[in-house]
Amino acid sequence: MSAIKLNIKKEKCLITISRSVQDVFSRYRQVRYDDSEACGILIGNHRVGGKVIFIKFATIPQVKDIRKRNSYKINSVQHQSFLDKCFKNSDNEDVYIGTWHTHPENDPLPSNSDVKDWKKQYMINLELFNRMVFAIIGIEKTKYWIIENGNLNLLQEGSIKYDKNN
Numbered sequence: 001m002s003a004i005k006l007n008i009k010k011e012k013c014l015i016t017i018s019r020s021v022q023d024v025f026s027r028y029r030q031v032r033y034d035d036s037e038a039c040g041i042l043i044g045n046h047r048v049g050g051k052v053i054f055i056k057f058a059t060i061p062q063v064k065d066i067r068k069r070n071s072y073k074i075n076s077v078q079h080q081s082f083l084d085k086c087f088k089n090s091d092n093e094d095v096y097i098g099t100w101h102t103h104p105e106n107d108p109l110p111s112n113s114d115v116k117d118w119k120k121q122y123m124i125n126l127e128l129f130n131r132m133v134f135a136i137i138g139i140e141k142t143k144y145w146i147i148e149n150g151n152l153n154l155l156q157e158g159s160i161k162y163d164k165n166n
């Protein structure tokens with residue numbers, strides 16, 4: 001194996017996306033002109049001393065969420081109860097990582113209200129985690145933003161791994 005491949009120390013953060021999360025994203029991608037936005041929360045755990053975030057589950061839209069073509073409003077109650085179950089079943093390892101939602105555009109960019117909401121989520125959970133991940137699923141591309149030490153950054157493709165098996 002080449003030295004370059006082993007040189008992952010320089011990576012600020014790596015995220016791994018589970019098979020089931022990939023499936024949720026492809027299921028709700030707004031490929032049809034009348035598909036509504038979808039949203040949910042990301043649940044997972046921090047590995048390798050917090051350097052790697054494993055995104056294990058994504059909750060799917062719930063009946064009380066409001067979904068429109070260009071907007072959504074999440075009703076946190078049902079998403080929260082799924083999170084509570086995951087937390088219990090994993091011996092308190094699986095936690096709230098962030099949120100995901102879809103956009104009816106090929107290469108998605110966060111709106112002002114997305115950024116405002118992400119920062120709010122980060123501030124609310126700051127005592128628990130210093131790092132959160134937010135995904136936008138566009139028609140063609142899926143992009144991830146990370147808030148770390150208060151800074152919001154787009155995750156580069158090299159920092160994202162798609163798990164093929166789990």
Ligand SMILES: [Zn+2]
Nearest residue numbers: 103110111114
């Ligand atoms: Zn948005």
